[in-house]
Amino acid sequence: MARTIKLPRAGGSLYEYEPGRSSSFDVPNGPLKSRIAFSAAHVVCDPFADADPLAQSQIDFNATMEYRRYLWSLGLSVAEAMDTAQRGMGLDWERSKELIKHSIAEARSAGGHLASGAGTDHLAPGAGVTPEAVEAAYEEQCAFIEGAGGRIILMASRALAACAKSAEDYERVYGSILRQVSQPVILHWLGDMFDPQLAGYWGQQNPDAAMEVALRIIRANADKVDGIKISLLDADKEIKMRRLLPEGVNMYTGDDFNYPELIRGDEQGFSHALLGIFDAIAPAAAAALHALDAGDMERYHAILDQTLPLSRHIFQKPTFAYKTGIVFMAYLNGHQPHFRMIGGAEGARSVVHLADLFVLADKAGLLINPDLAVERMRRVLALSGV
Template sequence: MSLSREIRLPRSGGSFITHKLGEGGAFELPSQPLKSRIAFSAAHVVCNPLMTAEPLHAAQIDWEDTLAYRRYLWSLGLSVAEAMDTAQRGMGLDWTRAQELIRRSIAESRAVNGRLACGAGTDQLAPGPAVTLADVETAYEEQCSFIEGHGGRIILMASRALAACAASPEDYERVYGTILRQVSEPVILHWLGDMFDPALTGYWGFKDPEAAMDVCLRIIRNHADKVDGIKISLLDAEKEIHMRRKLPAGVKLYTGDDFNYPELIRGDEHGYSHALLGIFDAIAPAAAAAIHALDEGDYARYGAILDKTVPLSRHIFQAPTYAYKTGVVFMAYLNGHQSHFRMLGAAEGARSISHLAELFMLADQAGLLADPERAAQRMKPLLALAGIE
């Protein structure tokens, strides 16, 4: 193997390794829509690196590359979950810019006939002691109205403001009941664990997951006609399966478990989970090829494809989990979907150079670098910036 196919990378602890590049992935991609599972990729946004404002205060979006990435996901047969935490919602992307992102993505989805659902939250409302449940309801109503007013479908995101002001489980039942009675079409609920957002600790009124699950299930049962499904991101496969088996008939479970997704999507004799995953942004070709294998009833090929991606996903989503967006955007940079590794809020600095180097190796080993030599050339400037020749 030539020197051009080798790259010297740092390891945690200060050591180095010479990594030999693999051959790149060759996935059998679907030529028709995916059938056996609904597979949403929560998509990232591409920032404009030539912004005039400071990135910590008013970062701008590169609309051309952001929408091009969504077209890429749709071309693989995947669905797009828009303006979610993967898009740095509430962590660099505010409601004002989220509205523009949602409006543009809905129009783009119609142009290519792509499945899209959009996050509705309360992030225009800063949590504080003066915030009331009525304020939370008004904020949710504004965002839901905006999405449905543009013809979009809703993912009802967890609310930091609600977590801060709710005094009991009944407060969650009140707010969700108020919103669900008003929406025009069934929504996807979103239960995001505190490992993804510490401000959501104790959501549904309990820190204990079992007690919280009972509240959430009660809300779903009381409004089953307005709930398409629920995405849960607790990184606990047993809890997800437990909840999946308790859902009313016709209500879907969308896994948000970026650690255990192959087994949860595969399912068991009692059912399976669909997907609404941030990692599907980073492993999109493998995800599409794996679901395509399920469509053909080939569970062995499904596992062979998707199981290899788990070490990379567990690395990207390692603690602090909320920094996973950095790894997702880094993968898009390595694979040529954007010309730079810059993020809203300067979040490209949220992970160490050794973390990114390990990500590079794991992606290569999983066949997820479309062009390993190009990826290596894109890795080298980051190494130089960190003082590594």
């Protein structure tokens, strides 16, 4: 099959593009040593489920677990039922529970490292919701995950953002939950560019003031906090907070725009990783982190820096639509047989955006089989009349 493909530009014109050779990343066997690296993993929907795709999309658990096994085979850890899995944007708590149970069992079988998101998404924000109700919702989800033998990532709460009257409300709710958990958790500070309903989180509109609230919570409960993931897409803010964390509390970068420099770190420390983009660039991420383990900084940056244009494209505004690009990468690379998403989210990005993604993935060496990727890109273009 000819590899040259006609791709669209904004405005409707077409241009010819020929992808390069198939990707080849040397990923050594064995665990990563110098950094903890979580990939927040997407879910594969069941396109044949006879259900309303906007409200009752079903998960293809075989394909979804197969992808997690792939991530573990590269030495990456998996962050389950997070926003990359469309949590709160197509994936509700009832289906999240089923997903978490499957993944915990799969992790035990595969020897993979897993942590799962606990939030309050079964509690809809509303006039009658109180911080006490939010606390009870957190308790329910944390108890489920720990009861299943899992580790917790304590996700930000839309309901708390809506009902909290002050920073003290956050301190009371988080303090109560952290005193109850049996193992240290990873906190998750998700910026409003990822979820507009989380604006003003920690009871402060100013990010520096919000950071101080989060730090007070961590310092008061340091024995119950493994670390914090911040997704503010601001490297300076992350570095500032990283330097203020108590000893033994990790920073996990969620910055999909600046991750190479943040993971490498500086003379005062470094960030571990909990990133949605690692789902899309998994082999490159693993190879780069193994190079970092070996002290080969030149190779580390040569691999990871070339993925930044792709990541910044996938996470461009509206940032919360990034899941579409993550799943599209999995489709192009043959990890799933279709480009369908729960909630119909495959339609959240334009065909021009997807065509540009195809080119950037190729330039980053992330098309595993260019012939297959071209064939699948053609199918998507045909649906748009190209």
